[in-house]
Amino acid sequence: MGFIGLGVMGQPMALNLARAGTHLVVWNRTPARCEPLREAGAEVAGSPAEVFKRARTVILMLADGAAIDSALGRGTPDFGANVAGRTIVHMGTTSPGYSRGLEADVRTAGGGYVEAPVSGSRKPAEAGRLVAMLAGERAAVEAVRPLLRPMCHEAFTCGPVPSALLMKLSVNLFLITMVTGLTEAFHFADRHGLDRAQFLEVLDAGPMASGVSRMKAPKLLARDFAVQAAARDVLMNNQLIADAARASGIASPLLDVCHALFGEAVALGHGQADMVAVLHALEARTAGQAP
Ligand SMILES: NC(=O)c1ccc[n+]([C@@H]2O[C@H](COP(=O)([O-])OP(=O)(O)OC[C@H]3O[C@@H](n4cnc5c(N)ncnc54)[C@H](OP(=O)(O)O)[C@@H]3O)[C@@H](O)[C@H]2O)c1
Numbered sequence: 001m002g003f004i005g006l007g008v009m010g011q012p013m014a015l016n017l018a019r020a021g022t023h024l025v026v027w028n029r030t031p032a033r034c035e036p037l038r039e040a041g042a043e044v045a046g047s048p049a050e051v052f053k054r055a056r057t058v059i060l061m062l063a064d065g066a067a068i069d070s071a072l073g074r075g076t077p078d079f080g081a082n083v084a085g086r087t088i089v090h091m092g093t094t095s096p097g098y099s100r101g102l103e104a105d106v107r108t109a110g111g112g113y114v115e116a117p118v119s120g121s122r123k124p125a126e127a128g129r130l131v132a133m134l135a136g137e138r139a140a141v142e143a144v145r146p147l148l149r150p151m152c153h154e155a156f157t158c159g160p161v162p163s164a165l166l167m168k169l170s171v172n173l174f175l176i177t178m179v180t181g182l183t184e185a186f187h188f189a190d191r192h193g194l195d196r197a198q199f200l201e202v203l204d205a206g207p208m209a210s211g212v213s214r215m216k217a218p219k220l221l222a223r224d225f226a227v228q229a230a231a232r233d234v235l236m237n238n239q240l241i242a243d244a245a246r247a248s249g250i251a252s253p254l255l256d257v258c259h260a261l262f263g264e265a266v267a268l269g270h271g272q273a274d275m276v277a278v279l280h281a282l283e284a285r286t287a288g289q290a291p
Pocket of ligand 1: 004005006007008009010028029030033061062063064066067068070071091092093094118119120121122228229
């Protein structure tokens with residue numbers, strides 16, 4: 001199997017595959033990131049084309065559509081040679097429209113295509129506990145599903161492309177509005193002079209406690225903005241959801257407010273901070289200083 005894109009997510013995902021005994025050929029634009037994979041027994045290719053030559057199924061865990069197009073040689077004569085007779089598995093997060101167009105191009109060139117975005121960040125990726133959402137032709141999806149097991153503890157079949165990316169955006173809509181709501185509640189308690197630690201205890205004792213609140217509320221209390229999911233990436237996801245909602249004429253008022261707040265947090269210089277840095281945007285609004 002091939003694996004292209006060894007970033008924050010791709011590296012631990014590929015390592016889990018290699019450690020589970022999958023024969024892997026990997027490539028990354030920055031070669032140094034291949035070294036842990038080499039140590040884990042993977043072959044390191046000199047180019048994406050070499051990966052496509054040596055593997056029938058190739059996973060892409062790349063930043064965005066431009067990175068994917070570049071790795072596939074899309075729009076160049078190399079594209080056909082890279083994808084014909086191969087199954088391309090797109091595991092990153094792009095717009096649903098981009099993925100639909102890519103599927104059409106891959107299939108026209110004689111390749112198979114599976115959309116397999118994941119829910120979960122670096123830590124679940126390291127633990128092999130990502131949740132995958134799968135879309136594509138049934139036979140291709142069923143062939144890919146068992147290959148993902150070392151990376152994903154659950155995999156849901158969502159239907160044709162781009163159902164999996166739409167499912168991923170739906171889940172992210174809940175995550176973004178939930179964390180923004182938690183942050184606003186914390187700010188409300190804080191500015192009323194309540195005991196902030198007790199706010200966490202009350203929250204934790206009740207039915208709204210969740211894995212997310214237990215991860216994010218202590219960060220708000222400690223004003224710990226060390227990154228788990230960067231505000232800049234959340235803004236990018238927010239944009240993908242808002243675009244998909246607008247394209248389909250769907251109302252998304254909560255998401256739209258969050259979108260504005262994350263835009264403000266990034267404009268205030270907190271793009272590299274964790275998503276709870278949306279607190280800065282709320283504090284600026286309270287101070288009458290929204291950017
Ligand atoms: N981080 C998360 O919590 C998370 C969770 C779920 C889904 N995702 C999605 O998964 C994807 C990867 O995320 P990540 O956090 O692993 O991102 P990342 O750490 O920024 O890694 C991005 C990867 O894309 C490569 N890349 C970027 N531009 C390229 C280009 N023009 N040509 C070739 N390669 C290029 C990078 O190579 P270099 O090493 O050379 O820079 C790197 O391998 C994204 O779509 C993201 O939205 C992320």
